[in-house]
Amino acid sequence: MRPRGHHRSKDCAVDSVTLTDVTYTYPGSEGPVLRDINLSIRAGEFCSIIGPNGAGKTTLCAAIRGFVPKFYKGDFEGTVRIKGEDIADASIGEIARDVGFVFQNPFTQMSGITASVYDELAFGLRNLGVPPAQIRERVEGMLELAGITAFRDRDPFQLSGGQQQRVALAAMLIMEQDVIVIDEPTSQLDPQSTDDVFALIEAAQKQGRTIVLVEHKMGHVARYSDRVVLMGEGRIQAIGTPADVFTDPAAASHGITLPESIELAQRLAGHGVTVPGSPLTVPALIGALSGGSHHVAD
């Protein structure tokens, strides 16, 4: 697998995650939870997975990190490749060298045995036997990137939910996996903390990581994603740019809340006002309506 510290490039020609004909049934489930999934996510891409509750989004994430079927067992067909390598014969530990994972509740992701944010970030590196000077350098860099330098000496469990989520993300990002799977990281966060978490995920993408994100906040999905995958009933119902997917009839039929700008554009269309393009933010919508002649601050 990947040697540590290698050069990352945002080469979108290389597939980072590939699922081919993946169909999966949990033990005891009546029918498949994933059905005929074919999906290629390019290296450096920001790919969001959306869909109603029970659509199979978390299960798809579990397949990418090998937990399905290695941990959950069940009936699995198809192939998952990470950076071109079939993970069927890799252990969960081997896959974790390439695939990092953060989920909804940061509280459950903290090691629980470190007394400070600094130690929490250093924890995984110490376990790997990384030399102390290198640990210091990497932790300092990550504290800075995640905007959590001010909390470095605080007990992670004494932080707010938003701060904890950034610590959990930072503790994962510091391990330098190329593929980052993040499942509903902002569901318990206020708007400012949500923005902070997205800024950190975007910073990770700018380093060349591949981002696979499950998220219900569609304004953020529209703004940050290169591609959106709409899941419903275990299948991919639509896939494409945010503008493609949010204007696809499948989005409405699967009860997806549209980003405010797209919803407004559709309502204006009902009143005979055509908005050029599919603006993904309200400022972009206002800009489109004023013919691009006015600059609107983002």
Ligand SMILES: Nc1ncnc2c1ncn2[C@@H]1O[C@H](COP(=O)(O)OP(=O)(O)OP(=O)(O)O)[C@@H](O)[C@H]1O
């Ligand atoms: N460990 C499990 N064992 C059996 N069935 C499961 C298990 N985990 C999830 N399921 C079922 O698989 C289906 C898909 O669940 P999944 O959590 O992947 O959906 P989701 O799209 O992530 O939903 P949500 O938005 O509610 O998190 C659901 O019907 C769920 O009940």
